Amino acid sequence: MQLHATSTVAWLYQFPRNFFERYFLVFEKVLKSFYSEKCKDSVLMINSNETVADMETVELEPLREDKKKIFEDILEYFETHQRGYIKVPTGWGKTFLSKHIMKKYYDEGKIVLFLVSKNNPLLSQTYYDRKKNRPLFPNSALLSSENKVGRKELAATLKSFGQEKGKGFVLFASLQTVLGKQSSEIKELILEFADLAIVDEIHNFINNRGNDFLNELGTKILGMTATPFQGVVGNVKFVDEIAGDMREIYAKTLPECILDEELAPLKYTIAESSEDIFEIFDFEKGLDELDKQDLFLDCSTADKLKKVIRRTQLAKDVYDSMVKQRSAKTLVFCAPVRKRVYGAGALGEKINAFHAKLTASVFNGEISVPELEQDPDPVLPADFENYTPEGEFRDAAFMTSELPKDEQSALLAAFREIGKPPYVLCTVGMLIEGFDFPGLEALVLLRPTLSMRLFEQQVGRITRLSPLSGKQQGSIFEISDSIDSLYQRFGEGVFNGEKVDQVQMLQPEIRLDELFSEGDAARAIEEGKIEINKVDFGTLIKNKGKDTQLREVPVRLPPTDIRAKYFSRLLALTEEKDIGAFEREKRELMRAVLRFRIRELRDAEEFSNLSGRINKLKREAYEDRRLGDVSRQHKPKVFGEVEWLLKLQALNSLKYEGSRLSLPEKNRILKTLGFEPDFRKIESYRLKCLKLGSAQKTIPDLVKVLGFVSRLSSSETYQFLDKKKKEQWKREFLPAVYWGFCFIDDSPEIRELFESTDWDRRVKNIIRQK
Template sequence: MTISNEAEAGMETVELEPLREDKKRIFKDILGYFETHQRGYIKVPTGWGKTFLAKHIMKEYYENGKLVLFLISKNNPLLTQTYYDRKKDRPLFPDSAILSSEHKISRKEIAEALRESGQEKDKGFVIFASLQTLLGKQASEIKELLLEYADLVIVDEIHNFINNRGNDFLNEFGEQTRIMGMTATPFQGVVGNVKFVDEIAGDMREIYAKTLPECILDNELAPLKYTIAESSEDIFEIFDFEKGLDELDKQDLFLDCSTADKLKKVVKRTQLAKDVYDSLIKQKNSKTLVFCAPVRKRVYGAGGEGEEINAFHAKLTASVFNGEISAQALEKDAEPALPLDFDNYNSAGEFKDTAFITSELSRDEQSALLAAFRDAERPPYILCTVGMLIEGFDFPALESLILLRPTLSMRLFEQQVGRVTRLSPVSGKDKGKIFEISDSIDSLYQRFGEGVFNGEKVDQVQMLQPEIRLEELFSEGDAARAIEEGKIEINKVDFSALAKGKGKGAQIREVPVRLPPTVIRSKYFSRLLALTEEKDIGAFEREKRELMRATLRFRVKELRDAEELAELSGKINKLKREAYEDRRLGDVSRQHKPKVFGEVEWLLKLQALNSLKYEGGRISAPEKNKILKALGFEPDTRKIDSNRLKCLKLGSAQKTIPDLVKVLGFVSRLSSSETYQFLDKKKKEQWKREFLPAVYWGFCFIEDSPELKELFESTEWDRRVKNIIRQK
C-alpha cells in the first residue's frame, strides 16, 4: 500500500454524507471553540456518530490546507474503517496515509508527504495512525514532523490516553496544534480510583456532551431493554478471591475453575445463560454477543500439566451453548470431563451456531468469523469473547448481549452496553437487549466484614450489583422520561419455574426494576451503620467518610424513596442517642461517635432535599409535599432552601456557605498534586480528618454559590477529591 494522492484516488474533493441539522450546530460550535482554545473533547455514547462528525471536522481542516492527525491507541480495525471510504473502496481523503502495524507503507514516503504539506501550508494532508506504531523507533521522523507541522490532532477513545505514553505524546504538541478528543467514557479505572480525561492537561475541557437516555429519547440510539437474571450462586464460590478484597481493585473478577466443584459451579452458571438465551432471546437469524469472564488459574481437567487455556470461558461458553457440555451431565459425573480441543467448526467445515473469538486465532480466521457473524443468514448466531470487541466493534444489527463477567469499571460497562444501542435501518432492530447473569454478593460483607471499611471497598462491592451500575449509567439525562415512555426497560427475570423442573414451557416472570435502587442502597448502608455501631475504638474517621460517600449516592424520585431514607435517618438518630450513653466507649470514641452519626444523619437529609430540588422536575407539587413530610420537614416546597441550610448548620463543622467556601479553598490548595506530595503523614491525616468531609457538604451547595461552583469545576483538584466530586 502507498500513500493516497489525488491522482490515485481519482477525485479532488472529499465526499461525505451531509450532517443532520443538530450535528451541524455542534460542528460549528466545535470549530468556534478551537478558534480560541487548544484542547477539548466531546463525550457522547457509543453509536452516536462521533467518528462521522470527526470526518467532517477533518474535511474542514483538510480543504483549508491543514495537516491533520487522526490518532487511536491500538484499535487497528477502527483505524482502517475511518481511513477508507467503504462504499467506493478507496481512501476517504485524496492526500492521506495510514500508519499502523497492519499496513506496510514506506515511512520515508510518509515523511516526505508530511514535510511537503507542512511547508507548503496550502495542501491538506491527513494521516491515520495508531499510537503504538507512531511511537516506535521506525516512525521517529514522522513523529517529529507531526509535532512540528500538525494543525489538528483528533484522538478517538481519548480515555485511553490518561497518564500514560499517549498523554505524554499529546503534551509534546505546541500551541499551534489543536487537540480534539472523542469518548463515550471520559475516565479510566475502577470505582474509587478513577482517572479523568482532563488530567491529560490543565486546559483540556469538555466541548459537548450528550447522555445515553437523551440519545435514546431523540431517536439517535436504539431503545434498550436490560434484564437481570439472578444465578442464586454465591459470588465468592464462583470467582477467585485469593487476594481478598484487593481483587476488587481490578476492572474484572477472575473465574475460579481450579477444582472439580468450582468448575461445575461455573458450568452451571453458564448453563443459566443458555437457558436465558433459549427462553428469551433465541429467534431465527438474530445475533447475540456474549462477554465472558477471564480465568486466572489453570482449569481442572483441561489442558496439559500447568498449561493455561487462552480465553477458556469463551470456549467453555461456546461448548455449553452448542450442547457439548451441560450442567446436568457434570452433576452425574464425579469427575467432570471437558473437551480438550475446543473447535469453532462442525464436521462440514462450517462455523457452529455458537463460536468463540480469541486473540490466538489468525487474523484471517478472525475476519472470516466476524464476517459470518455480521451475516444474518449464516452461523455463528452467538459469538463468545472475553476481552475482544468491547471497543470499536461496529455492528448496528447486533440485537442481544449477554454479560457473564461482573465488572468494576463503569467505562468498560458503558462500552459493553454500547454494542447493542446502535440504530440499524437495514435489520429493522426495534431495541437492543442486554441480559446479565448476576450473583449474590452478600457473602462479601459476611466474609470480609470490617475489611470492607478498612480497605474502603464499599463502592467496589456495590458495583457488582447490576442495579447500582445501571443507576450510574442513567445518572445523567432524562432517564425517568425514557423509562416512562418505554424506551428504557429494566427487569429482573425469575427462573424459579425452570429451576423447579417445570420445563422450558413454564412461564418466566419478568419483574420491573426501580431506579434509583433505594432499597438496595439502604440495605448496604445499614450494613455500614452496623459495622460502625460495633466499633468502640478511635475517632471513626474512615467510617464517617464511607458513610458520607454512601449518603451522596441516594436519590429521591418518589415517595417510596423518601420513606426508605426516613427509616434510615431514624436508625442513625437512634445510634447517635445510644452512642451518647454507651459506657463501653473510651473518651475519644465517646467524643466522636455521636458526632459522626449526627453529621451523617443531616447529610442524608440534605442529599434528599437536593435530589428533590434539582432532580424532581417530573414530581408533582402535592407529591413533593408528601415527600417533605416523610423526611420530617414541613410540607412546603417554598422552604426547601431554608431546610437545606438548616441541615448544613446542624450537621457540618462549617455552619454557613461562606464558611464552606473558605475551608474548601484551603482544601483545593492542599489537594493539588504539587502540594499534597510534600505533606507529611500527620498533615495528610489532618487533611482527611478535618477538611475532606467539607467536600461532601460543599458539593451539595455548588448551585448556591459561584465561588463553590468555580472551585468544584477547577481541574486542579487532586484525584482523591475528584473521586468524590464526580461520584454523582
C-alpha cells in the same frame, strides 16, 4: 515508490488518444491491482475510473441540523482554545462528525492527525471510503503495525505538505506506531507541522505515553470518547487530567440519545443466579481483587468448575427462552480465568480464553449440565471447535486472540451476516471497543466488572440503530451473583481497604443507576424506551426449563431499597466498632449518602427509615460503655453528621430532580422526611441541615474551607505534608467536600472550585462519584 493522485492521472493523459484507448483496460487493471494489493505500502492512492476533479473532492453525507450546530460550536471553540473533548455514547456518530471536521481543515490546506491508541478496526474504517473503495481523503496515509507504509516515503510526503502549504493532508495513525523507533522522524514532523489532532477514545491517553505525546503537541487537540475516565471505582482518572486546559466541549447522555431516536431503545434483564460470588470467582488476594477492572473465575477444582458451568448454563437458559427463537445475533462477554482449569489442558498449561470456549460449547449443547452434576470427576471436551464436521460455523462460536487474523476476519464477517451462523459469538476481552455491528440485537454479560468505563463500552455494542436488520431494540442480559457474603467474610475490611464502592459496583442495579444518572432517564423509562427487569427462575427450575416462560419483574431506578440495604450493612459495621475516631467510616458513609436520590414517595420512606435508624445509633453511642474517650467523642458526631447530610441529599434530590412531581407530592415527601410540608421553604430546610450537621455553619464558611482544601490537595502541596497534617486534612477538611457538593448551584465560588482542574484525584473521586 510514492504515488501522487494528480500527477499520475496527468501523466496518463499525455499519451495520444488512440494509445490511451488501446491500453485503457490494461492501465485500469494495473491500477486496480496496485490499489488492492499494494495499498498498505502506498502513501497516496487513486481510483482509475475517476477524473482528477473527482479525486480531489471529499464527499461526505451532510450533517443533521443538530449536529451542524455542534460542528460549528467545536470550530468556534478552537478559535480561542487548544484542547477539548466531546463525550457522547457509542453509536452517536462522533466518528462521522470528526470526518466533517477533518474535511474542513483539509479543504483549508491543513495537516490533520487522526490518532487512536491501538490498532483497532476503527482506524482503517475511518481511513477508507467503503462506497468508493478508496481512501476517504486523496492526500492521506494509514500508519499502523498492520499497514507497513514506507516510513521514509511517508516522512518525505509529510515534509512536502508541511513546507508547501495550501494542500491538505490527513494521517491516520496508531499511537504505538507513531511512538515506535522506526517512526521517530514521522513523530517529529507531526509535532512540527500538524494543525489539528483528532484523538479517538481519548480516555486511553490518560496518564501514560499517549498523555505525554499529546502534551508535546503544540497543535489543537479534539478528543472523542463515550467514557471520559479510566480505572476502577474509587481510583478513577479523568480526561481533563491529560492537560490543564483540556475541557468538555459537548456532551450528550445515553438516555437523551435514546429519547431523540439517535440510538436504539434498551431492554436490560438481570438474571440472578443462586451462586455466591465468593464461590465462583477468585478472591485469593481478598478484597484487593477489586482493584482490577475484572474478577477472575476460579475453575481449579471439580466443584468450582461445576458451579461455573451451572452459572453459564443459566445464561443459555435465558438465551433459549428470550432470544434464540428470533435468531438474533448475540454477543457474549465472558470472564477471564487466572488458574489452570480442572480436568482440562495438559501438563498444567492454562487454556487461553477458556470461559469463551466453554460458553460456546454450553450454548451448542455439547456439555450436559445434569450429567456433570452427577459426575464427581467431570470431563470437558478434548478440543473446543468453532466448525461443524462439514466445515461450517457452529451456531455458537468463540473469538480469541490466538485465532489467526484471517480466521478472526472470517468469523466476524460470518457473524455480521444476518440469518446465518454463528448466531452467538463468545469472547473475553475482545470486541469491547472499536467493534461496529449495528445488527447486533442481544448482549449477554457473564463477567462482573469494577470499571464503569468498561461497562459503558460493553453496553455501547448494542445501542446502534440498524434499519437493515429491522432491529427494534437492544437487549442486554446480565447474570448476577449474590454479593452479601463479601460483607460477611471481610467485615470491617470493606472499610479498611475503602472498598465500599467497588463491592457495590458488583450489583447490576447500582451500575445501571450510575449509567443512567445523567440525562432524562426517568422520562425514557416512563416512555418505555429504557426497560429494566429481573427474571424469576423459580418456575424455570421447578419445571427443569421445559417450555417455561420466564416471568419478568420490573426494576426501579433509583434502586433506593438496594442502596438502603447496603447502607444498613455499613451502619452495622460502624455500630460494632468500639475504637478509633471513625474517620474512614464517616467518609464512606457520607460518600454513600450522596448516591441516594428521590424519585417518588417510596424513596422518601426509605430515607426516613434510614434517618431514624441513624438517629437511634447516635443516641446509643452516647451511652455505649465500650467506647474509650476518643471514640465516645467522635462516634455520635459521625452519626449526627451523616444523618443531616442524608436529609440534605434528600432535599437536594427533591429540588433539582423532582420536576416530574406535583406540588402536593413534593409536600407529602417533605412531611415524610420530617419537615413541614411546604415546598416554598425548601431553601431554609437545606441551610438548616448544613447548620446542624456540618462543622461549617454557612455557605461562606464552606467556601473558605473548600478553598483551603483545594490548596492543600494539590499534588505539589500534599506530598510535603507530614503524617499528622495529612490526618488532620482528612479528618477536618475533606468532609467539607461532601457538604460543598450539595451547594454547587447556590454559590458561584463553590462551583468554580469544583470545576477547577487543580483538585487532586483524592478529591476528584469524591466530586465525580455521582
